[in-house]
Amino acid sequence: MSCTENKARLAERQEQWQVMVEKALARFPERKENFATTSGIEMKRLFTPADVETIDYNDEVGFPGEFPFTRGVQPTMYRARFWTMRQYAGFGSAKQTNERYRYLLEQGQTGLSVAFDLPTQIGYDSDHELSDGEVGKVGVAIDSLADMEILFDQIALDKVSTSMTINAPAAVLLAMYIAVAEKQGVSSDKLRGTIQNDVLKEYFARGTYIFPPQPSMKIITDIFSYCKDNLPNWNTISISGYHIREAGSSAVQEVAFTLADGLAYVDAAVKTGLDVDVFAKRLSFFFNVHNNFLEEVAKFRAARRLWAKLMKERFGAKKASSMMMRFHTQTAGCSLTAQQPDNNVVRVTMQALAAVLGGTNSLHTNSRDEALCLPTEDSVRIALRTQQIIAHESGVADTIDPLAGSYMVESMTSEIEAKALKYIEKIDDLGGVVKAIEAGYMQQEIGDSAYAYQKSVETVEQVIVGVNKFTIEEAAPENLLRIKKEMELEQLKSLKAMKANRDAAAVAASLKELRRVAESGDNLLPVIVSAVKTYATLGEVCGVLREVFGEYIEG
Amino acid sequence: MKDLVTGLLAGKVRPLAKAITVVENDRSGKRELLKEIYPRTGNAYLLGITGPPGAGKSTLTDKVISKLRQQGKTVGVIAVDPSSPFSGGAILGDRIRMQQHALDDGVFIRSMATRSHLGGLSKSAVDVMHLMDASGKDVIIIETVGVGQDEVDIVRIAKTTVVVMVPGLGDSVQIAKAGVMEIADVFAVNKADREGADKLFSEIRAMLDMIKDKDKPEIFRTVAVDDVGIDELVQGIFAHGDKVVETGLIQKKIAEKAESELRAYLLDSIMERSTTMTDYDEIVKRVADKQITPMDGVDEIFAGLGMTIKES
Amino acid sequence: MDKKIKVLVAKPGLDGHDRGAKVVSRALRDAGMEVIYTGIRQTPEQIVATAVQEDVDSIGLSCLSGAHNKLFPKVVDLLKAQGAGDVLVFGGGIIPDEDIPGLKAAGVAEIFLPGTSTEDTIAFIKENVTTA
Numbered sequence: 001m002s003c004t005e006n007k008a009r010l011a012e013r014q015e016q017w018q019v020m021v022e023k024a025l026a027r028f029p030e031r032k033e034n035f036a037t038t039s040g041i042e043m044k045r046l047f048t049p050a051d052v053e054t055i056d057y058n059d060e061v062g063f064p065g066e067f068p069f070t071r072g073v074q075p076t077m078y079r080a081r082f083w084t085m086r087q088y089a090g091f092g093s094a095k096q097t098n099e100r101y102r103y104l105l106e107q108g109q110t111g112l113s114v115a116f117d118l119p120t121q122i123g124y125d126s127d128h129e130l131s132d133g134e135v136g137k138v139g140v141a142i143d144s145l146a147d148m149e150i151l152f153d154q155i156a157l158d159k160v161s162t163s164m165t166i167n168a169p170a171a172v173l174l175a176m177y178i179a180v181a182e183k184q185g186v187s188s189d190k191l192r193g194t195i196q197n198d199v200l201k202e203y204f205a206r207g208t209y210i211f212p213p214q215p216s217m218k219i220i221t222d223i224f225s226y227c228k229d230n231l232p233n234w235n236t237i238s239i240s241g242y243h244i245r246e247a248g249s250s251a252v253q254e255v256a257f258t259l260a261d262g263l264a265y266v267d268a269a270v271k272t273g274l275d276v277d278v279f280a281k282r283l284s285f286f287f288n289v290h291n292n293f294l295e296e297v298a299k300f301r302a303a304r305r306l307w308a309k310l311m312k313e314r315f316g317a318k319k320a321s322s323m324m325m326r327f328h329t330q331t332a333g334c335s336l337t338a339q340q341p342d343n344n345v346v347r348v349t350m351q352a353l354a355a356v357l358g359g360t361n362s363l364h365t366n367s368r369d370e371a372l373c374l375p376t377e378d379s380v381r382i383a384l385r386t387q388q389i390i391a392h393e394s395g396v397a398d399t400i401d402p403l404a405g406s407y408m409v410e411s412m413t414s415e416i417e418a419k420a421l422k423y424i425e426k427i428d429d430l431g432g433v434v435k436a437i438e439a440g441y442m443q444q445e446i447g448d449s450a451y452a453y454q455k456s457v458e459t460v461e462q463v464i465v466g467v468n469k470f471t472i473e474e475a476a477p478e479n480l481l482r483i484k485k486e487m488e489l490e491q492l493k494s495l496k497a498m499k500a501n502r503d504a505a506a507v508a509a510s511l512k513e514l515r516r517v518a519e520s521g522d523n524l525l526p527v528i529v530s531a532v533k534t535y536a537t538l539g540e541v542c543g544v545l546r547e548v549f550g551e552y553i554e555g
Numbered sequence: 556m557k558d559l560v561t562g563l564l565a566g567k568v569r570p571l572a573k574a575i576t577v578v579e580n581d582r583s584g585k586r587e588l589l590k591e592i593y594p595r596t597g598n599a600y601l602l603g604i605t606g607p608p609g610a611g612k613s614t615l616t617d618k619v620i621s622k623l624r625q626q627g628k629t630v631g632v633i634a635v636d637p638s639s640p641f642s643g644g645a646i647l648g649d650r651i652r653m654q655q656h657a658l659d660d661g662v663f664i665r666s667m668a669t670r671s672h673l674g675g676l677s678k679s680a681v682d683v684m685h686l687m688d689a690s691g692k693d694v695i696i697i698e699t700v701g702v703g704q705d706e707v708d709i710v711r712i713a714k715t716t717v718v719v720m721v722p723g724l725g726d727s728v729q730i731a732k733a734g735v736m737e738i739a740d741v742f743a744v745n746k747a748d749r750e751g752a753d754k755l756f757s758e759i760r761a762m763l764d765m766i767k768d769k770d771k772p773e774i775f776r777t778v779a780v781d782d783v784g785i786d787e788l789v790q791g792i793f794a795h796g797d798k799v800v801e802t803g804l805i806q807k808k809i810a811e812k813a814e815s816e817l818r819a820y821l822l823d824s825i826m827e828r829s830t831t832m833t834d835y836d837e838i839v840k841r842v843a844d845k846q847i848t849p850m851d852g853v854d855e856i857f858a859g860l861g862m863t864i865k866e867s
Numbered sequence: 868m869d870k871k872i873k874v875l876v877a878k879p880g881l882d883g884h885d886r887g888a889k890v891v892s893r894a895l896r897d898a899g900m901e902v903i904y905t906g907i908r909q910t911p912e913q914i915v916a917t918a919v920q921e922d923v924d925s926i927g928l929s930c931l932s933g934a935h936n937k938l939f940p941k942v943v944d945l946l947k948a949q950g951a952g953d954v955l956v957f958g959g960g961i962i963p964d965e966d967i968p969g970l971k972a973a974g975v976a977e978i979f980l981p982g983t984s985t986e987d988t989i990a991f992i993k994e995n996v997t998t999a
Contacts, residue, residue, distance in 0.1 A: 118881035118932055122908075130910065133937030134881050207883015207907045212780070248886045334886070338981045371981050373933075373963055431723070431749075438780075439609060447889050454890045458984050467982045476964035483933065554906040555614060555652040569950060572922040580870050643871070644896035650917065651906040657913040663920055668871070668901050 039252035047407035068308040071401040078397035084362035090115030090140035094150035115139030123542030162193035168210035170197040194235035206243040215549035226525035245288035248450020256423030280322035298412035300358025329355040340466035344368035592689035599688040603710030606719030631687030677708040722751030747776035833859035882932035894985035915945040925955040940973035
C-alpha cells in the first residue's frame with residue numbers, strides 16, 4: 001500500500017474511532033475538559049502517526065551521538081556506562097561534610113557534588129554580620145583554603161570528579177580546589193569536575209548574585225579562558241534550568257530561559273575572542289525533572305535538539321562536541337511534600353526514571369525528607385539506591401532512547417522545542433537576557449506560572465497526593481538532621497585562629513595585587529589562585545571585588 | 556491625636572507613619588490632624604518623579620535620595636503603585652530598589668496604592684506630603700507612573716517635576732499625548748547607555764520646540780543603575796527650583812497648588828453631600844432613561860441641597 | 868471608607884528562594900490587601916524599619932535556609948523595641964515542627980509550612996489583624 005493510501009486509511013479509521021469516542025463520552029464524560037501539561041501543551045486523547053507526519057526522522061531525531069543529538073550525546077549511551085550518580089551534599093562544617101562524602105563514595109556514588117552554605121555562595125565569611133544564623137545551614141561553610149583542605153581530606157582529587165554549586169564566587173572556590181589538588185600533588189590538568197558558574201539565572205531565579213551582570217560576565221569568561229589553558233577537563237559552567245523550574249517556571253520556560261542564558265555566555269565568550277569550537281565542549285547544563293513524566297522525557301530531548309541547532313546556526317559551531325548538550329539532572333525539590341514524606345520516594349523514582357529515559361548524563365535523586373530538613377544518612381542512601389535500582393534492575397538502560405518513535409513523545413518533543421524557541425526569540429527582541437532581566441521579563445513569566453500552579457493546587461485541579469487529597473493526620477516526623485548551634489561558633493573560632501596564624505603581609509600584598517588586576521581588566525584567575533594560597537579568605541577576596549565592581553540590587 | 560501631632564512635628568518616625576495611615580484611610584481625626592499641622596507646612600521642596608513603567612524611576616529615585624543625603628538634606632518619599640482593578644489590592648514593590656536607605660533616619664519612604672476612588676489618590680498623596688513636610692523633611696519626592704490624570708495632578712503641584720524617559724519603550728509620541736510632556740520641568744533620559752538614547756534625546760527636544768513657548772526644560776542623560784549623570788540631574792532640579800523662585804513663578808505655583816487642593820476637597824464634598832443628601836441614584840436613573848439631561852440633573856441636585864442656580 | 872489591610876512580605880537572611888514569598892504576595896493582593904514587597908536579603912533591622920514607616924498591620928517572613936530561629940524572633944524583638952509589638956508576624960518556609968513552639972513563644976503568631984493553602988494564610992491575617 002502506498003503512503004497516501006495509508007494516510008487516507010488512517011484518517012478514515014480515526015473518524016470511525018471518533019464516533020465511538022463520542023458515544024463513550026455521552027455515557028462517561030472524561031475526568032477533565034482539557035488535559036494539558038504544566039507548559040499548557042495540550043495532551044490529546046490519542047496521538048497517531050498523523051501527529052509525527054511532519055517530523056523528518058533523519059533531520060530531527062537521528063542517531064545517538066550525532067547531530068541534533070535528540071536521542072542522546074553518546075553513540076552507545078548507558079550500554080557503555082550508566083549516568084554518573086552524583087548526590088548533592090554538604091552541611092555544617094568541612095569536617096562533617098567530608099565524612100558524608102566518604103560515606104557516599106563507599107556506597108557506590110561515582111562523583112561528588114558540593115553544597116555550600118549561603119554566606120559562601122554570596123561571598124561572605126562566617127563572621128560577617130549577614131552570615132548570622134546561616135553558617136553551615138544549606139551547605140558547608142568554606143571561609144578559606146584551610147576549610148577546603150579539610151573538605152577533601154583523604155579524597156584523591158585525580159580519581160573523583162567534583163561538581164560545585166557555586167556561582168558568583170565560583171572563581172574563588174575553583175582556585176581553592178586547584179590549591180588543594182596541588183597540595184595533594186595533583187596537577188590542575190588532571191582535575192575533573194564542574195562549577196555551576198551560571199550567574200545569569202541568579203538574577204531571576206535563585207538570588208545568590210553578588211556583582212552586577214557586566215563584571216559577572218567578565219569573571220565567567222575569565223574562567224573559560226583560564227580553564228582552556230590550565231584545566232582542560234573541567235566543565236567551566238553548568239547552565240542551570242533547575243532553579244528556574246524550582247522558582248515556578250513551566251517545562252518550556254525552563255528550557256527556553258536556560259538556553260537563552262547559554263546563548264548569552266557563548267556570545268560573551270566569542271566576543272572576548274575565544275573560539276567556539278575550543279570552549280563550547282566544556283559547557284554543561286543542569287535541569288530539573290518534575291512530575292509530568294512524558295512532558296519531562298520530551299523536554300530533555302527537545303533541549304538537546306534545540307541547543308545543537310542554535311550552536312550550529314547562531315555561532316557556526318563545527319565540531320559535534322560544541323553542539324552536544326551534556327547535562328546533569330536533579331529531581332524536583334519543589335515537588336517534595338512535608339506531608340507523608342515517604343511518598344516522596346515514589347515521586348523521586350518516577351522523576352529519576354524520566355531523567356534516564358530523557359538521556360541525562362548524571363543524576364541527583366532527592367531524599368524523602370528534604371521538605372522538612374537536611375537529608376539524613378538513611379534518606380540519602382534510599383535516594384542513591386533508587387538510581388541504582390533503575391540502572392541495574394529496570395532494564396531501561398539497555399537500549400538507547402527507548403521512547404523515541406512514540407507518537408506522543410516525538411510530537412511533544414517538537415512542540416516543546418518550538419515553544420521554547422519562541423521564548424528565546426522574544427528575549428532576543430528585548431535585547432538579550434541581561435536586558436530582559438532588567439525589564440523583569442523572566443521574573444514576571446516565572447511568577448505567573450508559579451501563581452497559576454499554586455491556584456491549580458488550591459482548587460485541587462492539580463492533585464498532590466497527601467497534601468490536597470488522600471490526607472491523613474500525622475505525628476511530627478522524628479530523627480531529623482539538625483545543624484547544631486555550636487557549629488557556627490566553632491566555625492567562627494577556627495576562622496579566627498586561621499587568621500591569627502597566617503602571614504598577614506602576604507595576604508595584604510595578594511589582595512592589593514588582586515585589586516590592581518581587577519581594575520586593569522586582566523584575567524582574574526591567576527591572581528585569585530595566588531591570593532587563596534596565602535589563606536586570604538573568600539570574604540576578603542570577594543570584598544575587594546565588591547569594591548571594584550559594585551553590587552547588584554534586585555529590582 | 557495630640558501625641559501623634561507632637562511626635563510628628565518632632566520628626567519622629569512612628570507618629571508620622573501612623574498619621575499617614577489616618578490620612579490615607581480617611582479616618583476620623585484626619586481633619587483635626589491636618590488643621591494642626593497645616594500651618595507648619597510649606598518648607599519642603601516638593602519633587603515629582605514620573606514616567607512610563609520600566610523607565611527606571613525607582614532606581615533613579617534611589618540614587619537621587621543618596622545625593623540629597625550627601626548634601627545633608629532629609630528626604631521623604633511617596634512611592635505610588637497601581638491598585639488591582641479586580642481585587643482592590645496591590646503589590647507595592649518600588650521600595651525594593653530603595654532598601655539601602657531603610658536604616659537611614661533621614662529618609663522616610665512610604666508606599667501608596669492608587670486605590671480606585673476618583674481623584675482620591677491625588678488628594679491623599681498631597682495630604683501625605685503635608686505630613687512629611689510638617690515632620691521636617693527637606694525634600695519630598697513623589698514617584699508615580701505617569702499615565703493617569705491622578706498622577707499628573709500630583710506632579711502638577713510639585714515645585715519641580717522630573718519626567719523620566721527611556722529609549723526602546725516604544726512610541727514617545729504616546730507619552731506626549733498623555734500630557735506628561737507639558738508637566739515636565741526637567742527631563743531625564745535614563746538608561747542613556749542604550750541604543751536609541753540619542754534619538755530619544757533629539758525627539759524630546761523636537762517635541763519641546765513644537766509645544767512649548769516658554770523656557771525649555773533641560774534634558775539630562777542618566778544611567779541610574781551605574782549612578783551616572785545623577786549629580787548633574789540633581790543640580791538641574793535645584794537650578795529649576797531657583798529659577799521658579801527668581802522669576803516669581805513660585806507665587807503662581809503656590810496659588811495653583813492651593814487652588815487644586817481646594818478644588819479636590821470641594822468636588823469631593825459636593826459629591827458626598829449629593830449622594831447622601833439627595834435622591835442621587837434616582838436622578839442618575841432618570842438621566843439614563845433620557846427623562847432629563849445631565850444638566851437638569853445637576854440643577855435638581857443643587858436644589859435638593861438648598862442651593863439656588865443662577866441662570867446664565 | 869473600608870480599611871485596607873497592609874502586609875509587609877519580607878525575606879530575611881541570605882536565602883534567595885522567593886517563589887513562596889511572591890506567590891503569597893500575589894494571593895494577598897488578590898484578596899484585596901496591599902502588600903509591600905521588599906525583595907530578598909533583608910536584615911531584621913531593615914524589615915522592622917520598613918514595617919514601621921509603612922505602618923503595616925502584619926509582616927510575613929519567608930525563610931528556607933534554616934536560619935529562621937535566629938531571624939524571626941529578632942524581627943519580633945525589634946518591633947517591640949520600636950513600640951510596634953502589635954504588628955502581626957507570621958512566617959513560612961522549611962521549618963521543622965519542633966521549632967514551631969519556640970518561634971511562637973518568641974512572638975511569631977503562626978508558622979505556615981510547605982503545602983499550606985494561601986486561603987489559610989489570608990483567613991489567618993483577616994482574623995487576627997487588629998484594624999483599630
